[in-house]
Amino acid sequence: MNKIKVEDKEFEIFLENDALNKRIRLLGIQINIDYEGKCPLFIGVLNGSFLFMADLIKEISLPCEVAFMRVASYEGTSSSGKVKELIGLPENIEGRDIIIVEDIVDTGLTLTHILKMIKEKNPASVKVSSLLLKPSALKYDIEELEYIGFEIPNEFVVGYGLDYNGLGRNLTDIYRATEA
Numbered sequence: 001m002n003k004i005k006v007e008d009k010e011f012e013i014f015l016e017n018d019a020l021n022k023r024i025r026l027l028g029i030q031i032n033i034d035y036e037g038k039c040p041l042f043i044g045v046l047n048g049s050f051l052f053m054a055d056l057i058k059e060i061s062l063p064c065e066v067a068f069m070r071v072a073s074y075e076g077t078s079s080s081g082k083v084k085e086l087i088g089l090p091e092n093i094e095g096r097d098i099i100i101v102e103d104i105v106d107t108g109l110t111l112t113h114i115l116k117m118i119k120e121k122n123p124a125s126v127k128v129s130s131l132l133l134k135p136s137a138l139k140y141d142i143e144e145l146e147y148i149g150f151e152i153p154n155e156f157v158v159g160y161g162l163d164y165n166g167l168g169r170n171l172t173d174i175y176r177a178t179e180a
Contacts, residue, residue: 004175006158006168011175014157015150020131020174021055023149027129028059030147031099039063040097043089045114046070047169048103051161052131052149056101071110094122100144102130103161106154108140115144132157132174 002013031040039062044053046068057066069089098118105111111128118126129147137154158164159171168175 003178004171006164006175009156009158009164010178011158011168012178013173014152014155014176015160015174017160017172020149020160024052024055024131025059027147027149028056031056031129032059032061034146035062035064035097035099037062038097039065040099041065041067041093042099042101043118044068044101045103045110048161048163049101049131051169052103053101056129069114071114089118089121092121093118096123098123098126099147100126100128102128104132104134104157105130105142105145106134106137108138108142111142111145112140115142131160132162 004011042053042057042060042064044050044066047070053066057064067089100111100114100118102111105128111130115126115128126144127146128142128144129149130145131149133145133148133151134154135151156164156177157174158168158177159174161169162174163169
């Protein structure tokens with residue numbers, strides 16, 4: 001199944017699940033090394049990060065905790081340019097080592113907003129793990145971007161937690177939109 005349709009858009013296979021799993025395993029190894037002797041708090045950004053977060057956490061062999069937050073800036077296939085907080089940070093994170101887990105970073109607007117909110121709560125450290133990064137779309141310098149799965153072109157993608165109008169998150173592979 002190399003091409004699929006989600007609502008009114010056609011997509012072609014871009015990153016297969018096997019490649020995703022191999023890369024996530026490597027990210028997990030790096031995090032285990034970097035956080036040896038610590039107990040990081042992984043904060044998944046909903047809804048998109050849930051599959052990546054679950055698979056990443058399975059690769060972590062050190063003590064860790066998990067929390068989620070939800071923000072929104074997307075409308076359809078592009079960023080709306082506004083960020084609104086929907087569900088905030090549930091617990092005290094002062095003095096904690098934080099790893100924000102994102103599905104994708106494109107403009108960086110949402111992530112910049114999240115980092116600002118988290119830094120106001122005085123954590124010991126903050127790093128970001130994102131499955132996908134679109135360097136050509138990035139509008140903000142985000143030095144905390146430490147653990148990147150794949151750098152991709154500025155194309156619209158769906159699957160493995162990423163959606164198009166709420167659909168396609170359940171696909172095990174990542175697909176990119178095709179020009180029809």
